[in-house]
Structure formats: structure tokens, C-alpha cells
Amino acid sequence: MENAMKLCIFENTTWENFLPLTYTRASFDLRCGVYSFRKRIAKHYPAEEISLLVREDIKQLYQDRYPDFSINQIEKGDTLLVNGLLLYNEMVQHEVDKLDLGEALFYDDELISAKIQNNQARNIILDDITNLLSNIKKLKTDIQPIKYIWQLIHRNPQQLIDDFELFSRDKTNYLIQDGIFHVVNPDKIYLAKDVILEPGVVLDASDGQIMIDEQAHIMANSVIKGPVYIGKKSQVNVGAKIYEGTNLGRLCKVGGEVEDTIFQSYSNKQHDGFLGHSYVGEWVNIGADTNNSNLKNNYQSVKVYFYPNNNFKNTEMQFFGCIFGDHTKTGINVTLNTGTVIGVGCNLYSSLLFSGFIPSFSMGSADRLGDLRLHKMLETAEIVKKRRNLRLSDAERLLLQKCFDDSSHARKIFHKVKR
Known part of the structure; x- marks a missing residue:
């Protein structure tokens, strides 16, 4: 990924599927394997600036816990959006990194990843993520996020x-x-x-x-x-x-x-x-x-x-x-x-x-x-x-x-x- 690219990990809209565990955390902080979803994704982009996009109910919790991250704010510049329920590995990273600016990967109607150009820093809520993709080129992928607790x-x-x-x-x-x-x-x-x-x-x-x-x-x-x-x-x-x-x-x-x-x-x-x-x-x-x-x-x-x-x-x-x-x-x-x-x-x-x-x-x-x-x-x-x-x-x-x-x-x- 380009040096100037920022990383935004967003909470999947299926977070309710993971209740009661997601009453008290974002779905991307659930663990599978050694890491949580969030930490595994971040390990694949260790030098990038990270922002997290979560539902409003837990925004303050995440601002308190992660003061070094931007919470529900996307900074100015080119940004890689990544679905927070991906079991990230080199194969997934390879397909995501092939995206050009203005392109997005979708599995059916679910956003997997996108590269967007953001002209100014902006606050955003999880439900408004589709507004960032109004002029995006949609590409199909077989990469699927995790959907259920089991x-x-x-x-x-x-x-x-x-x-x-x-x-x-x-x-x-x-x-x-x-x-x-x-x-x-x-x-x-x-x-x-x-x-x-x-x-x-x-x-x-x-x-x-x-x-x-x-x-x-x-x-x-x-x-x-x-x-x-x-x-x-x-x-x-x-x-x-x-x-x-x-x-x-x-x-x-x-x-x-x-x-x-x-x-x-x-x-x-x-x-x-x-x-x-x-x-x-x-x-x-x-x-x-x-x-x-x-x-x-x-x-x-x-x-x-x-x-x-x-x-x-x-x-x-x-x-x-x-x-x-x-x-x-x-x-x-x-x-x-x-x-x-x-x-x-x-x-x-x-x-x-x-x-x-x-x-x-x-x-x-x-x-x-x-x-x-x-x-x-x-x-x-x-x-x-x-x-x-x-x-x-x-x-x-x-x-x-x-x-x-x-x-x-x-x-x-x-x-x-x-x-």
C-alpha cells in the first residue's frame, strides 16, 4: 500500500449477530486465532495511520481506550477502508492492494474494502459509510467476512x-x-x-x-x-x-x-x-x-x-x-x-x-x-x-x-x- 495511504477499519453492519459480545465492544475486537480482527488487519499495514469507524453507542468508549486512533473521523488524504470482520491474510491483502483509487470490492451487496480519496477531514457515522462510495467503481470478490458467533x-x-x-x-x-x-x-x-x-x-x-x-x-x-x-x-x-x-x-x-x-x-x-x-x-x-x-x-x-x-x-x-x-x-x-x-x-x-x-x-x-x-x-x-x-x-x-x-x-x- 502507498506510504501516504491511511487505514480505516469499519465495524460491519452485522454487529448484532455477535450479541451479547458486541454490547461492550466493536465486532472487529472479537478474537479468532491469536489476534482480534482489528489487530490482525493492522499488522498487515504496520506503518499506516489508523482510524476506526464504530456505531455511535460505543464511540466514547473507543475514544477513551484508543486516544491515538481517530474514532468516527476520516482524515484528509487517500484512505483504505477495510471491513472489520475479515480474517485477513496475505491472499486477502493481495486482492485488496490491487485496488485503484475509486474502486471497491463487494461480496454480494456487502462492502469488503475500498480505496477512496478524501479531500478534507470529516466526522462520519457508521450508517453514512455508503455516502463515501457514491461514485465508486464496484468490483466483485469471493472474499467473505465472518457473519456469526459460531x-x-x-x-x-x-x-x-x-x-x-x-x-x-x-x-x-x-x-x-x-x-x-x-x-x-x-x-x-x-x-x-x-x-x-x-x-x-x-x-x-x-x-x-x-x-x-x-x-x-x-x-x-x-x-x-x-x-x-x-x-x-x-x-x-x-x-x-x-x-x-x-x-x-x-x-x-x-x-x-x-x-x-x-x-x-x-x-x-x-x-x-x-x-x-x-x-x-x-x-x-x-x-x-x-x-x-x-x-x-x-x-x-x-x-x-x-x-x-x-x-x-x-x-x-x-x-x-x-x-x-x-x-x-x-x-x-x-x-x-x-x-x-x-x-x-x-x-x-x-x-x-x-x-x-x-x-x-x-x-x-x-x-x-x-x-x-x-x-x-x-x-x-x-x-x-x-x-x-x-x-x-x-x-x-x-x-x-x-x-x-x-x-x-x-x-x-x-x-x-x-x-
């Missing part, structure tokens, strides 16, 4: 493998093969600086790469079978069984048995219990012996609650576990049925089986759900974030307030049904 889980193992070269490129590998741990297929294992491996750890990359990022701590007698990514400062507890497709973001603590599951960051599952084919948001705590089902007894494909339709949708996946919205907590011995979708800020307890859809800010047992008071949830969130030397910002509070208000109707309906 695709993230399905694509994640292969994406971990695909990300290995990008992640380890031009970096020192600190793997030492004569340590007090066991390594299988070391050429597919990368350890960053200051990783701690305790005695008896097994790193088995027979079926895919293992990447352990800076200052991660892998405790004694845990087994990791790739493809797996362990994020910065994350911890794998004693005797854990970490199977293929596990993907931990920054500062997570995980124990027990985990398979084909994505964690955003700052979430914990410290104790025994199975978690499979699931997606865990941020600031989630999964209690001891919480277990989920990821396969139906009749081996049929799993249906999950789909927010845009206010109904259940067939994922066409045989294996699918749970979705945990941000700030959700489960108590000890909680059991979660196949395909359970849990919203933001829930507090679930008892050993009765939870299933189907749990609206945001729900509290209680599977047979008796009520409302979790917003001020109580915010108090807990503040305490939890302080433990990581962070604070709950005003923008986060407003966003959680909106989520609480928007989910009130769903709570009335689904809590009544549960009872």
Missing part, C-alpha cells in the same frame, strides 16, 4: 495454525528443550520472553502449533495440545488439560478441562470442570466444577438464541457450547446445556441445568431467575477491575446502563418462562 469458534483452530508465522515472525523463541517439561514437535512451539514452565508440563504440538506469550505461567503437570494460544500474563493452573482450539487472551487464569474455546481477556476459569466449544467475554468468572455440554445426545446440530431475530437459529454445528457475555459469573457446580447463550452481567448459581437463553443482568438458579440490580453489578465490576489496576470508566458505565435498559423486556419474558 463461525468464530469453528474457524478458531485453523486460524491459530495460520497465525503462527505472523505471530512468531522476527521474534526470538525462548523454548529450551532440555527443561523439566516434555515437548512434542518443538518446531511448532513458540515461547515468548519470561514464560514460566513448571515441572511436568507437556507441550504437544503434534496436531497444531502452540504459542505462549510473554510472562505467561504454565503450572505443574498441565497438558497443552495444540493448536493453542496462551495470552500475555495468563496462567494455566496445576494439572489442567488444555485441548486443541483453546485461545486465551491477556491475563486469564484457566484450570480443569478446556477445548475449542475462546477467551477475550481478564476472565477466569480456575477450577476443575469442562468448558468446550464456547466463547467467553471479558471479566467473566466461571466457578468451581461449572460444566457445559457441547454435544447433544442425539448428535443433531445445535440451535442457539439469535438476538436479531429474537428466536433460535440453527448453527449447523454438531459441537457448540456456550456464550458468556462480559461480567458474567457462575457459582460452583453450575451446569450449562448445549448452546446456552448468557448475556452481560449475569450471576448464575445452583446445580440445576441452565439452557437456552439467559438475558443480560439475570440472577438466580435455572428454575428461578430474577433481575440483577444494576448498581450491584457495577459495584462488583469496579472491584474486579481494581484487582487488575484498572477502573470502570464513565463510558463503560453508560454502556452497561444501556445494556441493562435494552435487555429489560427480554428479562420480563424469559424470566417468566423460566418460572
